Amino acid sequence: MSFQLYDLRVEVVVPEGDDRRILxxxxxxxxxxxxxxxxxxPENQAFSMYSLGAVLPLLPAKQRCRDKNDWxxxxxxxxxxxxxxxTKLKIIRxxxxxxxHDETTVVALQEE
Structure with a gap:
């Protein structure tokens, strides 16, 4: 049995015209x-652990979302x-x- 996930890119963006210092x-x-x-x-690039902490909980849901009416x-x-x-972190599919399934877990699928 197979399933699909989106590959994601999380990119730093700054709203146009916002000239505040990036902290x-x-x-x-x-x-x-x-x-x-x-x-x-990417090589020689790092992210703040606080910024990562803000975005990480959303990534699994962004990988799986299928209903286009869902926020x-x-x-x-x-x-x-x-x-x-x-700054903002932009999540891009x-x-x-x-x-x-059997390559990602040892737990067998159960029939419904």
């Missing part, structure tokens, strides 16, 4: 990607947890990847 150590355009359960960062489908900006920092 989380990020630069506009910094990003990381999620493929399955794996997070990959998870449309809402993709997460504010930096520092209220004085202008890249494409769909297929996984096999």
């Amino acid at each position: 989380c150590g990020a630069k506009p355009g910094d990003y990381f990607e999620v493929r399955g359960e794996m997070i990959s960062f 998870m489908w449309t809402d993709g900006l997460v504010a930096c947890p520092d209220p004085n920092c202008p 890249l494409g769909i990847r297929e996984f096999q």
Whole structure:
């Protein structure tokens, strides 16, 4: 049995015209990607653990969302947890990847 998950890119954006100083150590355009359960960062690029903490709980839902009426489908900006920092993390769906149930867990599927 197989299932599908979206690959994601999480990118730092700053609202146009907002000239406040960035406090989380990020630069506009910094990003990381999620493929399955794996997070990959470009070489020589890091993210604040507080910024990661703000976005990580949303990523599994953004990977699985199918109903286009669900707010998870449309809402993709997460504010930096520092209220004085202008950055936002934009969650972007890249494409769909297929996984096999038995390759991701030892728990067998149960018939309903």
